[in-house]
Amino acid sequence: MNSLRAVDLNLLVILEALLSERHLSRAAERLHMSQPAVSHALARLRHLLDDPLLLRGKGGFQPTARALALARPLADALQSVRSVLGGAVFEAATAQRVFRLAMSDYGAALILPALLRRLRVEAPGIDLAVSYASRPAVIAGVQDGEIDLALGVFPQLPEPLHRETLFEETFVCALDPASLEPGETLTLETYLARPHVLVASSEGGMATEVDAALAQLGQTRRIAVRVPYWTVAADVVRGTDLILTVARRTLQESAVQGVALYPVPFAIAPFAFETIRHCRTQGDAGIAWLRAAIAQATEPG
CATH class of the missing domain: 3.40.190.10 (Periplasmic binding protein-like II)
Structure with a gap:
């Protein structure tokens, strides 16, 4: 077994991005690294964990069974480390980060214009990746760590997910x-x-x-x-x-x-229009800041 002292913890951050993006160039862009550097890190991870982790397939990589088993505990562990090191501080003006959101065109029309105007002024280094899928697929994406925040109507949620109401709609x-x-x-x-x-x-x-x-x-x-x-x-x-x-x-x-x-x-x-996130993000000050910015974007005027 590898000693923790011999492990470069930056490799785990790279593995997290690779498991999420399943694509070398997208992971490199997300990490602000070169593609060769990410490819080299993947080779080191394969040696370290004695597993291929990601196999080339149509449109990108497909994770191995070992990689799928690692995804959730890895995300939880890294979030805990980020909470310890970063505390509750999120400097929006200087932060460089990609947030992955899921919403329908209803949510996008209500929220994105005002939200993006704010981000371009207050947080120009923040990028958004917005997707849309069925309600079950969105919930699964939040559970798996592929979606940071989802917006919509969610009558039922599994226990690890946390909901917050943005507004009531009629x-x-x-x-x-x-x-x-x-x-x-x-x-x-x-x-x-x-x-x-x-x-x-x-x-x-x-x-x-x-x-x-x-x-x-x-x-x-x-x-x-x-x-x-x-x-x-x-x-x-x-x-x-x-x-x-x-x-x-x-x-x-x-x-x-x-x-x-x-x-x-x-x-x-009436129904509640909500944001949902995984409980593992409770200490993520960046997600908390973004959620507050989304809430402000829904306010009248």
């Missing part, structure tokens, strides 16, 4: 006001008689809450158009008899572009 109906008779309001009868636009991923997303509320009334709606993009939903409604039932914040600007907003004509509970 639902609203959007439709072209010209499709209503003068003085007509949106009633439940009108709502059920109209065709609907559904914005949802393959797992349903927020739309599940709408249909669950209707099911409690013994009712269903006809979905005439199903799209995966929030950005086109209002344009689909405009000039038609379609109704769009979505989170209010997605349609703030659409109200002045020929789409009127109406209260949902049945009871539907």
